[in-house]
Amino acid sequence: MSGLLALLDDVAGIAKVAAASVDDIGAAAAKAGSKTAGVLIDDAAVTPKYLQGFAPARELPIIWRIARGSLINKLVFLLPAALLMASFAPWMIPPLLILGGSYLCFEGAEKIAHVVMSRHGHGAGPDGSHAVEDPLHLEERKIKGAIKTDFILSAEIMTIALSVIEPGSVWMQGATLALVGVMVTAAVYGAVAVIVKMDDVGLWLSQVGTWNATRAFGRGVVKFMPWLLKALTIIGTAAMLWVGGSIIVHSLAQMGWHYPEETIHHWAVAFGAGEPALQWIVTASADFVLGLAWGLILIPIGVKIVAPLWNGATGLFSKA
Template identity: 75%
Template sequence: MSGLLALLDDVAAIAKVAAASIDDIGAAAMKAGSKTAGVIIDDAAVTPKYVQGFKPARELPIIWRIARGSLINKLVFLMPVTLLMAAFAPWLVWPLLILGGCYLCFEGAEKIAHAVMPHDEQSGGPDGSHAVGDPTHLEEEKVKGAIKTDFILSAEIMVISLAAIEAPTFWMQAATLAVVAVAITLVVYGAVAIIVKMDDIGLWLSQTGRLGATRSLGRGIVRFMPWLLKALTVIGTAAMLWVGGHILTNSLKEMGWAVPYDTIHHIAVDLGGGDAFLEWAVTAGIDFVVGLVAGLILIPIGTKLIGPLWARAFGGKTTAH
């Protein structure tokens, strides 16, 4: 009997340790996740544009496919690589992030260039949408493009989160990073799903609402959502450049060249006058300009050099997605 009681005491002690570990993981995940708030907003703003132009019945399946790809990006590819790099080659993180930042700058700048420069409407935009007549093929292209863009944003999220995690062991660090990855993916794509289905909700309210106010609210939602989606498209493109520019300056600082980052910081402090929000806005604006300039420089390199080489090597299209 005494042996059984001793065993129960041991089990209780183990359970307490496990519960404490779970609490520690949860607290660390919340702290790490809060550091990535800016990138999360950018991710949520970028994604809705990938479901525009499709039938309502295909919107949620497309979002699910992108969300699933995002989880695979974070848990299967980025988390193991990030943990290994942090343990054995921390110097490699920042050059890889610079490549990711360059990609975001290129994508955002090319979309702006396509919008403002004269072009053949049948020739296809940066995402190839005009050139694809088959909706199934267009969906495949959109999903691939979304997952590819998500990979860059997810890499930024994982690196920022890892830097904020203060875990005593490798396994605690890995568990916390996994919790952050899953939670952020659920938040981002849950919000995206709500955004893209709000017009359907508004239509349902306008048709089935018992009160006049409810039907009016539904009609207002239906009229407002196209404007919101257009605004999110603009925000998404701007976010690519903002985040891309920030990745470039921050990564260069971490690699030893802090002049661009420090210059932006000093300008923001001077113009902000102690107002934290204004300092953030100035920093984001300058990061956007940096991203746009870098993207415009990269457009001819990407379209005339890297694109054809990539197509020759892998048999893909030369247009960016």
């Protein structure tokens, strides 16, 4: 009997340790996920463009296929690579974060430059015509393009998450990264699914609603959705530049160059007047300006050098 009680006590102890580990993983995943907010907003803002031109019935299946590809990117390819890097080459994390932050700055600055150039008459062609493409081939091409873009954003998300996870057991790190990957994918593509179907819901309410208020609400949803997508694009662009600049500043400090981070901190203290919220605004604004400036510098490099090399490499890979 005493042996059975001792066994039950050991089992209870193991259960407590397991529960504590689950709590630790959840807390670490929540902390890591919060650091990726800028990338998530941009991902949610960018993904709906891949659904333009498709029938409403194909929207959710396409979102599911992109989400499945995103999970494969994170869990099959990026998670093992992140664990290997954390175990054998942790010094690579800050440079990779700088690379990812530079990509965010480049993307954000390029979007702003595109809007400015379009306003000056350098937009698309006058007729806007496109060659007719088989719907199935178009769908496959769009999905592959979305998954390819997601790989870059997912790499940034996993690297940011890895940088804020406390060093410890590789299993703890792996479980936390896996949970972050699943949570982020569910959040982004769940939000995208809601966004792209809201206009259909609004149209349905405007047509079959029993009361005038219901039909008016449906019409309001349909009119509101373009504004929501535009707002998401603006917020996503601002978040990319702010987060990108912040990542670069913090990573440079980790690599030993503290001047940018200390300078921004002094500005925040000087202009923040002791108010934490105001200090945060000053810091975020400085990170945004730095991210925009760095992104504008990177535009010619990205367009003239990096993009042709990337397209050539991915073209060779797809033919192999």
